[in-house]
Amino acid sequence: MTDLDLQAVKQSVLDYCLLSMQYGLNFNTQGNISVRLGENRFLITPTDLEYDRMTADDMVVVDADANVLGGPHQPSSEVTVHLAVYRRRPDVNAIVHTEPVFANVFGVAGEPITGALVNMVIYTKGDVPIMPFALSNRTEFGDAMCDVMGDLNAVVWANHGLLTVGDNLRDAFKTTVAVESAAKVLVHARALTDKPIVLDYKSLGITGSL
Numbered sequence: 001m002t003d004l005d006l007q008a009v010k011q012s013v014l015d016y017c018l019l020s021m022q023y024g025l026n027f028n029t030q031g032n033i034s035v036r037l038g039e040n041r042f043l044i045t046p047t048d049l050e051y052d053r054m055t056a057d058d059m060v061v062v063d064a065d066a067n068v069l070g071g072p073h074q075p076s077s078e079v080t081v082h083l084a085v086y087r088r089r090p091d092v093n094a095i096v097h098t099e100p101v102f103a104n105v106f107g108v109a110g111e112p113i114t115g116a117l118v119n120m121v122i123y124t125k126g127d128v129p130i131m132p133f134a135l136s137n138r139t140e141f142g143d144a145m146c147d148v149m150g151d152l153n154a155v156v157w158a159n160h161g162l163l164t165v166g167d168n169l170r171d172a173f174k175t176t177v178a179v180e181s182a183a184k185v186l187v188h189a190r191a192l193t194d195k196p197i198v199l200d201y202k203s204l205g206i207t208g209s210l
């Protein structure tokens, strides 16, 4: 990857960081985004810096062991979680972690987000499971979370937030928005009925990617 390409990736990550604030998916220094740059190189947002104070040059490049290869800051404290996903899922090239309200409602309730909207299940490839609460700044959390997520594209961290993955950053971000929107509809549907109508991804017969 040339310097020019790397700068474009940094800018793209920043753009999605700002969009996540605009959509109300994060507050303060919550959330982090990463992209696989190539063999053993990953770009991730820095720790302890608000998205709206961040510039493209604040992004951090790390290797698969979380050693910093470039950038002026330390990486997000959840870098090992991202690296666990990249190790486990060769199909994943981008990861978005946010802390949106309605996905968190399901994490606190300890219930998977079932298929309220077709848009969500197409992106997630199934109901969004719940990873039980644990501190997320360690590799063990990442490995356990990967077990819970399996081949799906989203997982809720109980009492914390949401993580989505994708072949590229646009897809990973779209999945975040789709999950939060479906979670919001499902919470409201539950006010009307104990038995909302939900979709089962596998019975939809969807093939191919997004």
Ligand SMILES: [Zn+2]
Binding pocket: 030, 031, 097, 098, 099, 160, 161
């Ligand atoms: Zn978080």
